[in-house]
Amino acid sequence: MNEFEWLRQMRDLNQPAAPRNDLWARIEAELDAADPAQPAAVTPIRPARRHQAWAVAASLAAMFVLACGIVWHAQPIQSNVTPALAAMPSSHALPWKPSDPRLAGAAVELDAARMELQQAIQQAPDSPALQRLLQRTDAQQAMLRELEKHAG
Amino acid sequence: MKNIRYLPLLCCLCWGGQALAETQLDLSHPAAPTVHVEITNVKGEVTVTAWDRNEVHVGGELGSGAQPLTIEGSENNLSIKVQAQGHGGWLNWRGDNAMSDSTLDVNVPRGASVKVNVVSAPLSIDGIDGGDIAVNSVSGRVRIHAQTPALDVVTISGNVAFSGHAQRAKLQTVSGDILAPSLGQSADLQTVSGRIQANGGPWQQLSLSTVSGDVQLTGGLADGGSMRVDSMSGDVQLQFPSSLSSSIHASTFSGDLRSDFGTPEQPEHGPGSHLDTVAGSGNGKISIETFSGDLRIRKAGSDD
Numbered sequence: 001m002n003e004f005e006w007l008r009q010m011r012d013l014n015q016p017a018a019p020r021n022d023l024w025a026r027i028e029a030e031l032d033a034a035d036p037a038q039p040a041a042v043t044p045i046r047p048a049r050r051h052q053a054w055a056v057a058a059s060l061a062a063m064f065v066l067a068c069g070i071v072w073h074a075q076p077i078q079s080n081v082t083p084a085l086a087a088m089p090s091s092h093a094l095p096w097k098p099s100d101p102r103l104a105g106a107a108v109e110l111d112a113a114r115m116e117l118q119q120a121i122q123q124a125p126d127s128p129a130l131q132r133l134l135q136r137t138d139a140q141q142a143m144l145r146e147l148e149k150h151a152g
Numbered sequence: 153m154k155n156i157r158y159l160p161l162l163c164c165l166c167w168g169g170q171a172l173a174e175t176q177l178d179l180s181h182p183a184a185p186t187v188h189v190e191i192t193n194v195k196g197e198v199t200v201t202a203w204d205r206n207e208v209h210v211g212g213e214l215g216s217g218a219q220p221l222t223i224e225g226s227e228n229n230l231s232i233k234v235q236a237q238g239h240g241g242w243l244n245w246r247g248d249n250a251m252s253d254s255t256l257d258v259n260v261p262r263g264a265s266v267k268v269n270v271v272s273a274p275l276s277i278d279g280i281d282g283g284d285i286a287v288n289s290v291s292g293r294v295r296i297h298a299q300t301p302a303l304d305v306v307t308i309s310g311n312v313a314f315s316g317h318a319q320r321a322k323l324q325t326v327s328g329d330i331l332a333p334s335l336g337q338s339a340d341l342q343t344v345s346g347r348i349q350a351n352g353g354p355w356q357q358l359s360l361s362t363v364s365g366d367v368q369l370t371g372g373l374a375d376g377g378s379m380r381v382d383s384m385s386g387d388v389q390l391q392f393p394s395s396l397s398s399s400i401h402a403s404t405f406s407g408d409l410r411s412d413f414g415t416p417e418q419p420e421h422g423p424g425s426h427l428d429t430v431a432g433s434g435n436g437k438i439s440i441e442t443f444s445g446d447l448r449i450r451k452a453g454s455d456d
Contacts, residue, residue, distance in 0.1 A: 102271065102290050106308045106326045113344045113363045120384055120443045124405045129382035129441035136342055136361055140326060144308070147290075 096141060098148045110141045174252065175214040181223040181230055183208045185263045186283060192233040192269040196253035202262040202279030202298075208232075209259040215252035232258065274310075285318075293328075311346075329365075337374065355379060362386040366445075370452075373398050373436040383442040390440065391450040397432030402440040404447050412451035 096107045117134045124130060183189075183206055191198060196215060208230055214221050217236055224231045236251040253273075260266060265283035268275055271290045280298035287294055289307040296303070296314045303318035311329045314321070319336040325346045332341070335352030341360045348362060353371030360367060361382040370391040373379055377398075381388055392398075392413070400413055403426035409416045414429025427449075440447060 103308070109327050109344055117363065117384060120405075124443060127405065127441065127443065130384065130443060133361055133363055133382050133384055137344060137363065140324070140342075140344065143306075144326075 096145065098144070100148055103144055103148055106144055107141075110137060110144070113137050114141070174216060175220075177210050177212050177214055177221060177256070179210040179221065179223050181208045181225075182206060182227055183230060183261055183264070184227045185261050186265065187227060187261060188229050188265045188267070188283075189258070189260050190231045190233075190267045190269075191256065191258060192231075192235075193254055193256050193273050194234065194236075194251065194271045196234075196273050197255045198258070198268060198270055198273050198275045199256070200258045200260060200266055200268065200275075200277045200280075202264065202281065203259045204262060205259070206261055207259070208261075208264075211257040211259075212255040215254040217251035218254055221254075232256065335371070362388075372396065373438065375435050378437045379439070381440040383445045383447075385444045386442070387446045387448075388440065388442055389448045389450070391452055392431070393452045395432065396436075396451075397434060398436030398438050399430050399434045400427060400438045400440075400449070402427040402438075402447055402449060404442045404445070406444045407442050408446040410447070411449040413449055 095111050098104055098107050114134065114137055117130055117137060121127065121130050121134065185206055187208065189200075189208060191200065197212075199212075208223060210221070210223060210232055214234065219235045219237050221232065221234060224233075234251075234254045234256070260280075262279060263282040264280065265285070266277065266280065267286040268277070269288045270292050272292050273289075274292045275287060275289060275294045277285060277287075277296045277298060280300060283300060284302040285296060285298060285300050285304070286302075287296075287305040287307070289305075289310045291309045292307075293311045294305055294307055294313070296305070296312075296316070298314075298316045298318075300316070301319045303314065303321040303323070305312050305314070305322070306324045307328045308326045309328050310325070312323050312325060312331065314323070314332040315334060317334050317336055318332075318339075320338040321332065321335050322340045323330050323332060324340075324342040326343070327345045328343070329347045330341055330343060330350065332339075332350040333352070335350055335355070335358075337354075337356045339350070339352070339355060339358045339360075341348055341350060341358075343361075343365045344363045346362075346365045348360065348365060348367045348369070350360075350368075351370045354374040354377065355371060356374045356377045358371075358373075358377075358379040360369065360380070362384070364385045366386045367381065367383060367388045367390075369381070369389070372393045373396060375397070379398075381390070387407075396413070400411075402409060402411065402416070404424050406423040409425040409427060411427050411429075413431045414427050416425045416427040418425040440449070
């Protein structure tokens with residue numbers, strides 16, 4: 001079979017074909033014969049879907065309650081552990097990135113020191129030495145921020 | 153490629169032009185024996201040397217791009233400031249970049265008080281006797297040899313080395329080391345990550361704090377004096393004379409504590425230890441605390 005014959009046969013296939021056994025007539029007859037009092041074969045599915053929706057809603061509500069509980073517990077712990085940090089201006093919590101490259105190294109150093117001190121304070125919240133060190137580190141950072149204002 | 157033969161010539165011309173652009177300095181001003189002199193130089197070098205004349209002299213070279221230098225003020229209060237042309241302020245990145253290094257050799261009367269502001273210029277102060285010294289530096293190292301009632305040095309990354317004697321000393325760095333073998337009555341030493349090595353005393357009051365830099369301190373406590381050392385992760389080694397008379401309270405959260413005075417106590421469970429003891433008649437008060445740094449308190453003359 002050459003290519004032309006093969007193409008012709010393919011084109012011939014593109015014709016409407018009647019099924020050998022037409023099942024539709026039988027299906028239609030059975031549908032008509034069914035009892036109209038029991039109309040839906042899909043009704044058993046509905047209660048399952050309703051249960052599923054309730055389960056999703058309950059899960060969401062449980063997650064919300066859990067999240068509220070975590071936040072409620074976490075807040076007093078933070079304020080007890082780091083009273084000095086809580087009183088700190090919010091600008092201090094952000095990493096300081098001076099525009100003057102001569103101060104950039106010191107900024108990284110001071111930010112790292114603050115982070116380490118905060119972690120240490122979480123472990124030893126009653127240490128006055130750590131609180132003093134944090135205050136001094138903040139004072140040094142404040143001094144450099146002041147210096148940066150003179151930078152062009 | 154033919155033009156490459158002119159490259160050495162161009163380099164010579166550039167270097168020569170730069171050299172010509174630097175101005176030789178030779179300025180003088182009469183001064184009182186206890187004159188207060190303020191010196192500002194951003195980059196290059198500053199050397200302050202005391203002499204036995206009632207005069208301030210400035211030698212060295214003024215970098216290109218700097219405003220003409222003058223000694224301003226009266227006999228009691230003089231000011232020498234190197235500033236970039238068209239830019240004001242002490243720390244001015246754009247202005248400082250447009251200016252080349254200036255070298256200042258300044259002579260001041262021996263009893264003068266000096267205040268020096270430098271950014272990336274190494275600083276040496278030598279021979280001051282009786283006047284106060286104040287230094288602000290960013291990255292230049294600072295070396296001071298003087299007899300002074302009050303020394304105040306703040307650097308960021310520059311190392312500080314002080315010799316001579318300072319009745320009151322305040323030395324502060326971020327990452328620079330502090331070397332001070334002869335601190336007087338009162339000292340306040342602070343660093344974030346620099347190393348501190350200091351001797352002296354007997355101290356009436358000493359305060360030392362470090363975040364992660366190691367500390368080595370040797371000296372005695374004056375009668376009724378107090379000392380406080382705070383460290384986060386820096387190791388601390390203290391050495392006191394055997395004649396020490398002071399209460400000692402020392403503690404570490406998770407470091408190792410060893411002491412020649414008294415016996416440290418460790419909790420039954422967990423790390424850390426503390427020490428509460430009295431040396432001699434307990435006239436002074438010593439308080440040392442570290443978080444994770446090791447702490448060693450030694451008695452002078454003891455082995456190990």
